[in-house]
Amino acid sequence: MIPKCTFQNSFNRWIIAGLFIFIALASCNNSEMPLKQKAGSQEDTTVFIPPDTSTIPHDQFGDMVRYGRELVVNTAHYIGPSGTVGKYLGNKMNCGNCHLDAGTRPFGFNFFSTHARYPQYRGREDAVLNIGERINNCIERPHNGSPLPLGGKEILAMECYMKWLSAGVKTGGHVKGDEALELELPDRAADPEKGAVIFATNCASCHGKNGEGQWKPDSSTYIYPPVWGQFAFQRGSSPSRVLKLAAFIKANMPDKIATWRKPLLTDEQSIDVAAFINDNEIHARPQKKNIDVPDYPDTRFKPIDYDLGPYLDSFSESQHKYGPYKPIIEHHKAHHLAIIY
Ligand code: HEC
Ligand code: HEC
Numbered sequence: 626m627i628p629k630c631t632f633q634n635s636f637n638r639w640i641i642a643g644l645f646i647f648i649a650l651a652s653c654n655n656s657e658m659p660l661k662q663k664a665g666s667q668e669d670t671t672v673f674i675p676p677d678t679s680t681i682p683h684d685q686f687g688d689m690v691r692y693g694r695e696l697v698v699n700t701a702h703y704i705g706p707s708g709t710v711g712k713y714l715g716n717k718m719n720c721g722n723c724h725l726d727a728g729t730r731p732f733g734f735n736f737f738s739t740h741a742r743y744p745q746y747r748g749r750e751d752a753v754l755n756i757g758e759r760i761n762n763c764i765e766r767p768h769n770g771s772p773l774p775l776g777g778k779e780i781l782a783m784e785c786y787m788k789w790l791s792a793g794v795k796t797g798g799h800v801k802g803d804e805a806l807e808l809e810l811p812d813r814a815a816d817p818e819k820g821a822v823i824f825a826t827n828c829a830s831c832h833g834k835n836g837e838g839q840w841k842p843d844s845s846t847y848i849y850p851p852v853w854g855q856f857a858f859q860r861g862s863s864p865s866r867v868l869k870l871a872a873f874i875k876a877n878m879p880d881k882i883a884t885w886r887k888p889l890l891t892d893e894q895s896i897d898v899a900a901f902i903n904d905n906e907i908h909a910r911p912q913k914k915n916i917d918v919p920d921y922p923d924t925r926f927k928p929i930d931y932d933l934g935p936y937l938d939s940f941s942e943s944q945h946k947y948g949p950y951k952p953i954i955e956h957h958k959a960h961h962l963a964i965i966y
Pocket of ligand 1: 697700718719720721722723724734735736738739742756759760763764767768783804805858863864869
């Protein structure tokens with residue numbers, strides 16, 4: 626068990642605290658272990674342990690951290706279509722429906738190292754974005770909404786929360802568990818028909834036969850969020866990519882049954898069910914708003930599972946979307962092209 630690094634900046638000044646500081650520093654050193662480790666095999670059970678919410682400081686910064694966390698968990702309440710502070714989201718999902726446990730779950734689209742990695746170049750926009758602009762990406766894409774004002778309190782609060790969460794993470798660095806769970810890619814293309822059976826057996830009980838999810842009784846948000854349909858994540862958003870979604874599903878779904886340490890679905894099943902969810906022939910979902918502005922204008926940075934060409938290779942849109950991915954990866958390797966997914 627790795628001790629949590631609960632050493633925040635609000636220690637009292639009593640002499641006795643010196644002793645605690647000494648002990649806390651000693652455990653902080655230990656908690657850096659996962660940071661220093663190279664990404665190991667999936668048997669390696671060491672992952673980054675974010676700070677505990679009880680260590681959020683009781684000062685103005687801490688108040689913003691708490692508000693930021695609250696926005697991530699109860700997003701629809703504050704900034705949903707009938708939000709109390711403004712109407713920004715186009716649906717009633719919460720950030721935490723995808724960024725699980727308020728962005729603190731390993732392999733659950735967490736925010737472990739997010740703050741440490743922004744500003745960064747983003748291929749989709751072909752521009753350097755700051756963290757606020759990246760948050761707005763999710764508000765515009767999966768949430769199908771309009772951006773929050775960049776100088777506003779809500780963006781700042783979420784940024785404070787992410788900063789607090791990434792305390793101790795080296796600037797620009799990654800930590801164990803902040804990226805996708807590695808998947809063994811099958812030699813065949815993903816099969817939405819097989820995915821349909823997996824969905825009916827393992828997912829429909831919560832997400833609904835028609836992927837519509839299940840509302841809370843007051844319809845303010847969801848008990849189980851939708852996975853396709855007019856209120857689900859947009860086409861062109863990160864989860865609409867088969868491999869991106871498959872890695873999340875394998876590590877986290879069915880909710881409270883599968884964990885990244887003990888997944889329920891195999892890699893192939895996760896890819897098949899992600900292909901079924903993201904099959905645009907059978908499932909409608911909101912479209913990107915400014916459709917004429919292409920994503921990844923610099924094709925070199927297009928992820929291999931992005932389903933709209935042009936590409937730097939001659940594989941079809943369908944193969945990029947569903948695979949088999951290995952020939953694409955091999956081709957990219959041979960031609961020194963980036964392999965992003
Ligand atoms: C439907 C799912 C979904 C919802 C809802 C969602 N996101 Fe995301 N978000 C993603 C995915 C997928 C990624 C890409 C993660 C990756 O590449 O590992 C992402 C990435 C991000 C990133 C960049 C993370 C990083 O470390 O680079 C931020 C910041 C972010 N989201 C914030 C938010 C906020 C704030 C909300 C709520 C307003 C939100 N997201 C809602 C799916 C979602
Ligand atoms: C026991 C109920 C349950 C089952 C079964 C279940 N999920 Fe989920 N799923 C959830 C909940 C709850 C969330 C939101 C998590 C949160 O807010 O903490 C979620 C979130 C998701 C999300 C991200 C949010 C969204 O709606 O886009 C996807 C995708 C997803 N589940 C896919 C699946 C797939 C695929 C399966 C079957 C392999 C599955 N789930 C099985 C309850 C379930």
